[in-house]
Amino acid sequence: MPFKKIFITSAFAILFFGALWIVFVWLALQDDVSKLKNYQPQLTTQILDRKDRLVANIYGDQFRFYANFDEIPPRMIEALVAVEDTLFFEHHGINYDAIFRAILKNLKHGKYSEGGSTLTQQLIKNTILTRDKTLYRKVKEAILAIQIELTLSKEEILERYLNDTFLGHGYYGVKAAAQGYFKKNLDQLTLKEIAMIAGLPRAPSFYDPTKNLDFSLSRANNILERMYTLGWVSESEYKEALAEIPEVFNQGLAQNQAPYVVDMVVKQLSYLPDLKTAGYVIKVNLDLDYQKIAQEVFNKGYQNAIKLNRLQDKENTLNGAMIVTHSRTGEILALIGGIDYNKSAFNRATQAKRQIGSTIKPFIYQNAFDAGYSPATMIPDVARSFGNDEEYWRPKNAGNSFNGIVSLRYALIHSLNLATINLVDMVGFDKTYNAIKSYGFNPSAKNLTIVLGSLIAAPMDLAKTYSLFSNEGIILEPQLISQLISRDGKVETFYTKQEEFTTPQQAYLVTSILQEVVNNGTGRRARVRGVDVAGKTGTTNNNNDAWFCGFTPDTQVIIWFGNDNNGSIGNIGGGTNIVAPIFSDFINGILKIDPSLKKRFVIPEGVYQKTIDKVRYFYTDTSKLPDKKITEEENKLIF
Incomplete structure (x- = not known):
């Protein structure tokens, strides 16, 4: 009897203290539960041009676009549940049958080869706990799974899982994967593409379709077969999806189409500590069509300068900058900070102080x-x-x-x-x-x-000061950013700073003369058929710098060429022969895509x-x- 009493007392004590410990752990995990309840993952910030086209993505440790549950296709849910957790909508965070099967399989193989984790447990592993295979961690995981199921709906759990999980190639979440791998929104995905994404969480690198397309397709076909077996897709859908081989894109995450511009945006908004992680939408005044044309004519002018000066690659330090603004608003429509960003991130448009x-x-x-x-x-x-x-x-x-x-x-x-x-x-x-x-x-x-x-200034300085003429007596601060939109939809609008210096009548006196500079003076090679052009060339001592500052009724362009080592570019015409033709080529280029641009200056009353x-x-x-x-x-x- 004493032994039986001791056994019962010990068992009761173990159960009591075990329960007490579980309660303690339960309470200690409340902060972790709150973390998932108030889920705030890192989000990629996007920079869009004036026509809402992507200029670049900027991000921190994780490349992610958030998808609300109603954005996620039902087929995506079915594919994920079919392959990862078929009883997801029936269990309460823990699938005891799956755990038992996994234990038997692991014992049979004599090693850990399969887990019995539910999607809820996988979410906890991804967001809260480490992946250590210890008993204490597994207990915490189980307790958290029950707590999460009591706190969040199944839809909320799936939403968090599908936004948080790593899907290879740097992508986190299904929205980033859809846009990254297939250049599609979630609602545009085919069944096969959905299955390919759903197959990634198990081994993201191995099934990455940009690296191992065959393995990715095979994994997707297995998922489709599972869905068909469960009766979740019809035979015709199944066969059609099996036959499909989607086009996969191997894209860089940043997709940066204007690196000097992006650097300027990041610098201008450096007061935001979460700039790269809070999912802002930054709208800039840049026009990607203008940017493309500017880059083309700038490169053409650069090659012309190389040819004229017979520069060898080993001794070539020639570089330049170009800034295009709207004459009446100061909006920066295109900007080039150098001939090759990959070789030099130094932004000559804003940082190169040269004699003007x-x-x-x-x-x-x-x-x-x-x-x-x-x-x-x-x-x-x-x-x-x-x-x-x-x-x-x-x-x-x-x-x-x-x-x-x-x-x-x-x-x-x-x-x-x-x-x-x-x-x-x-x-x-x-x-x-x-x-x-x-x-x-x-x-x-x-x-x-x-x-x-002899005074020095950066091209951006001249983009500002020359607005005195192009904007009829009012100097405009060149404006790059137009709006900053936070993830909660709050909009901050950026306005152009301006200051009046003279009247439109007085400013036109100079403009009319600068028209003659282009028609009959040193700026002749900047002429554009059928368009009024005003401008001024500039060449500094020893031909160290070549400038052209010109404008039409709608568009102002500042162009500078010079050697990075401040040496002479040679006696090759400077602003006249090298830079002015770039202006002409650019205006002719944008007129092809925007023929409605104003062509004549209006003489003020x-x-x-x-x-x-x-x-x-x-x-x-x-x-x-x-x-x-x-x-x-x-x-x-x-x-």
């Missing part, structure tokens, strides 16, 4: 016009010397020519250095310097060399014209200019 040469001159003349001068104002184009013997500077025109007395219109068309220096002297250097800074330039020194382009000696001059009603101060001698030269 004669592209500064339109701003000098705009300031003069706003100060009361007109395109017909006459100015001497004669030599000047500055400094002393120790610091002597004698600027020259291209070709060392002198043109005598010329109009401001003529001086800007032909980019005359000496006339520009004399204009600055007439307006006042301090006023000119302050105007240059107000436009957004940042001179490193305060001397006359800056008015001929309040701008007048007069012909003198067969030359047409535009001018404004200068009596309305504020603080107008013009000497009597100067007034004789104005209409």
